[in-house]
Amino acid sequence: MLGLSPEHLLFLLRGAGWTIVLSLLGFVGGTIVGLPVALCRSSKMRSLRVVSSAYVQLVQGIPLPVIMFVVYFGLSIGGYELPALVAAGIAMTAYSSAYLGEIWKGCIEAVPKTQWEAAECLALTPVQRFVDVILPQAVRIAIPPTVGFLVQIVKNTSYSVVIGFFDLTYSAKVLNNSTFKPFTVFTIAALLYFVICYPLSVLSRRYERKLKRA
Amino acid sequence: MEPIVRFKDVRKSFGTLEVLKGVTLDIMPGTVTALIGRSGSGKSTALRCINALEQINGGELHVCGRALHNGGFDLRALRQDVGIVFQSYNLFPHLTVAQNIMLAPRRVKKIGKDEARALAEEVLSQVGLLEKADNYPEQLSGGQQQRVAIARSLAMKPKLMLFDEVTSALDPELTGEVLKVIEKLAESGMTMVLVTHEMNFAERVADQIAFMHHGTVWELGSGEMLRAPKTPELQQFVGSGL
């Protein structure tokens, strides 16, 4: 097909598989780190706000490929030989946690203050107020922008090409080097990215509409 | 008998704005006190001091045997003794009516699910909404939501209930059903403090009426006070039809 063999296509699909793996790593890591970041950003304690805000500013102020380099080479200077997957996973975690933390901070603050107050007046502890009353409402608000951000995560995993991680972009580059059909190869890669991302944006928009109606 | 709430020259400021300028007021167990007065006179602030949503800056405030001005009391125990209902209901939208009511008894008093459900049904029948137990708040009218908010408060078995303009957000045809619930509570002997603009209701139900003006209790009396005001300020307030 188009001068490419089934083996070539399979090669690209394997790259796409690793793109999905890295995206999932980035999302799971980003959630694990991003949730505490969101909590600290909306905390009453100034010190927590300052530290978490500094973290967000720092990560958002550095281009993702540079974060990839810093993690990959930085850790190898420290004597750790990291597989590219681990380095890329850490970089994606840092990147997504900063953005998810900001998104979720907004969602927590979007729950009316009167809900905190009502929970407080019922003698709930601060943790109970958050877990039983605020969090479920914040999660509902958070679903559309979070699913929307998944698209950014998937697309931005392509920067892992700079540290030689075998993702979809990298496999396309390698395949092009051996077949010399750049237009065909990169068009197929583009289609594969689209196939991964499109359902996510549809889902995000559908949730958004559902939330607006409610 | 000891008063359940005692304000003694209570002062409260927000920044440089002094909102309560020496409020003195006793509230006896089993009585209904209505706080009336112009918007901005400090009624809500006084009410919110009673369950320590606001901290006072001067004077003494005793609530259910606790000296709030000294600090160091058990805040969550106070919140269990004092229920409050707001103008905007503040039901939890992600929980059903029954779940709204069951949440605090389960988490705070650690009672079982079945017991909590029975409790929810008991307080819901008190406000006449048993059939709405499994609906979500958004499926209810404003008046019904406010009755659920009252039921939610009642489920904690408070010694004292506070109401802050609980009918002000309602269409006129829906205020009656909420006032009826409050009146029934009064008959059952519940101690209540209510901020209200419903003068006829205050006159009929309240044992004492406190007219607040400029951050003080300007005039204190029974229902008759509204028909024979002593101060020109209350006279003007009553005359303005507010």
Ligand SMILES: Nc1ncnc2c1ncn2[C@@H]1O[C@H](COP(=O)(O)OP(=O)(O)O)[C@@H](O)[C@H]1O
């Ligand atoms: N949290 C607050 N911060 C600053 N000012 C407040 C706050 N709460 C109330 N006030 C001010 O205190 C005054 C009295 O308010 P409030 O007790 O709500 O009066 P009322 O309930 O009688 O209308 C108003 O001028 C109001 O703007």
Ligand SMILES: [Mg+2]
């Ligand atoms: Mg008020």
